[in-house]
Amino acid sequence: MMLEKLRACWGFTPTVERNVALVEGFLKGKRFADLAQEHGLSTSRVRQIIERADRLVGGGILTEAKPSKASPRTEFMVDYPYVWNLAEMHRLGSVTPHHFFTELERAGSLERLVDKMKRLPSRARTTRELARLVWLKEKGESPWPAMKRSSIAIVQPGYPVDHPDRGLQCQLALESALQQLVERAGESGWTEDEIDCALLELARVRFKGQQPNGALFDREGTS
Known part of the structure; x- marks a missing residue:
């Protein structure tokens, strides 16, 4: 469960599998130096990655496990692990999932977030669209119409190439x-x-x- 939490938290990170492997190796008793040599990293870098993992899951890797210290954001990332793929599939940008989980943490639940966005439709368009897609996947219906993709139009020139204007x-x-x-x-x-x-x-x-x-x-x- 801990490793799945980390996979969810690291989301789009291209080194997610390597980082999870480092944590898994450490939990199995490998030393920082051994892991560093195995993955071609410095010992200090390995320590940084594992320390960050420990903070993300609320302890249990380097420090005593205290589930209450784990951020609700982490739990939401585990509950909705497909958010990153949704954002990528619909070209919403790699930053949008972070905004979505921030808003979700503030709201406390997906239901409250969607209700809030219904009342405040002026939220960031891409975050709102991602919330709509998550709700659609979870509930099978869309809470509001899909985001309109704006097409950038350029007016054609009205003068010949050599015109001064x-x-x-x-x-x-x-x-x-x-x-x-x-x-x-x-x-x-x-x-x-x-x-x-x-x-x-x-x-x-x-x-x-x-x-x-x-x-x-x-x-x-x-x-």
Whole structure:
């Protein structure tokens, strides 16, 4: 049961099976050094993973087992282990399950969470959609209509390529699409600073990639 809890808690983590194997090996009496050598990790890293596992399940691995210390969030992850796959299948993002379990922990039960979201429909769209999908799987019915997938439309250019106002028109065409993209990123759990930095970096990389080597050198050299 403890190992299943850990699998549920680590969810999307690509190293979940390795981490569970470390805990299982430790419970069977293997030392940190032995586990480190077996899995190609440092001893300190093995200790960190096992200490984190101990906290997640409320003890019983390194410290005395105290079930009351285990977070309700952990119990919910065990009750709904398929949430991660649902989010991935419906392209809701890897952050959405974390938000879902946070909301579920606050509500105390799936029923209360769904009732809360019915009364407050302005919750994050992707978290709300994941709650709907979980309810649908558990109860066989949808508590509200499925989330509409917004399609980002770009207005076609109205000027020929050599027109002096074509660049400005392109900016105006992309402005609303960019705003939609930013909003969708925010709904998925990214902060405004993270979104802004990501967009700037992507624009910089795209711009540099399209410049001839000489032009890029001249621009950087004169800056």
